[in-house]
Amino acid sequence: MHELEIQPRFCETDALGHISNTTLPIWLEAARFPFFTETLPAGSLKDWPLIMARIEIDFVQQLFVDDPVLVKTAVSRIGNSSFSVCQEVWQNDRVAAKASTVMVHFDFETQKPTPIPSVIREKLEGFLVE
């Protein structure tokens, strides 16, 4: 799996003293981007023909600001015009959250999903896990 280390920020905590649950989607997005950089054709991030259709996050353990976090990212499914990304957030050798995201290969001009090109499909297959 692709790995990104993130240092939690103090402003990402909330008054309960732990990392706010609203921070997790931000970290998960941050970890998908370098993953995509290695997977998708070169170009500015904002030209990527991908939109998020769905996200699921299971919060397993509380996360705290003091220690670094490791976000692991891989591909769990490759469909015709969409694929699923699975991610785990670890802190202190324990998994704290698990997430699954459905990404749609999207044509912004027609505003419709389009098939994933084979060049991208092959790269995604390199990160496919069971």
Add this chain to the structure above:
Amino acid sequence: MHELEIQPRFCETDALGHISNTTLPIWLEAARFPFFTETLPAGSLKDWPLIMARIEIDFVQQLFVDDPVLVKTAVSRIGNSSFSVCQEVWQNDRVAAKASTVMVHFDFETQKPTPIPSVIREKLEGFLVE
């Protein structure tokens, strides 16, 4: 369903010109709090014995900064020590996102789930939808 109107903020957009998908969990949390204020016993928000165990969000339509958003919140399931909150995010009379959140009634001292007291259960039942 409980309703909260939210005016999108410019910093909640991203370089794709629409509302960032990372903004949705923030709005959903913002809409659950006044809902909980009407449902749960009085007290400071940070004393509430609730933690989030899971969130699912389906992104149905893009959201934009110019028009107000309506977040509708209700209860979809009441279990022994957890319950599920269902939410919809509307803009310009179209549903743009649907979410389901599992909240656990939690004892921070023992760090374990505890049964939902009947006084809370009865209030949650008033917002139960099919």
Add this chain to the structure above:
Amino acid sequence: MHELEIQPRFCETDALGHISNTTLPIWLEAARFPFFTETLPAGSLKDWPLIMARIEIDFVQQLFVDDPVLVKTAVSRIGNSSFSVCQEVWQNDRVAAKASTVMVHFDFETQKPTPIPSVIREKLEGFLVE
């Protein structure tokens, strides 16, 4: 002064139990936008020819999540190609923060400041305070 009421969000707190200082610029921006809507020519927010050149914030009192916040916005200076916006953040009838922002009327094509048109200048003058 223009006034916007904001309900603090739980995720805007931090582990010190109060509103994170990083939240203030977000509220201040949120309050400048409806102010600009009433002041500047109609159009999508992202077409506005304004960039921020400077912000100063004095944190006078801690802010907390439980009570609504009032952000007051006015114009404190109108120059040739820039103007200054002064803002105050109130909670429970006490001022909690004061801010001053320098906005530059900017031409994104030439990437240079341009003089403020008289139609905008006149509207800004309506909100000028000492």
Add this chain to the structure above:
Amino acid sequence: MHELEIQPRFCETDALGHISNTTLPIWLEAARFPFFTETLPAGSLKDWPLIMARIEIDFVQQLFVDDPVLVKTAVSRIGNSSFSVCQEVWQNDRVAAKASTVMVHFDFETQKPTPIPSVIREKLEGFLVE
């Protein structure tokens, strides 16, 4: 000066295609924390007796998501019960923002400023710049 490299996140952009000005205070706080870790006595971040009294930011250049950012942090003034932190945000070998923050050594019990202890003062002096 202390240096922290930050990889901009896509959600930190806004619809103008650049990094939102509301992101800068978040990066500046993120860069102050490892700086304080090396400067202040050991302990959990939330036990630090520091509150922010003032922040000033000059936005010199637009920042973009594609390239890493370097935040440089030092001390510009040490007073009796407060000190000032100066910071610069660089991208692609150009300074994009300059900031100054006034931090107050604060006693949360009495809710009043207290003198900076000599052990902290000596460490801060090691980062003092003109």
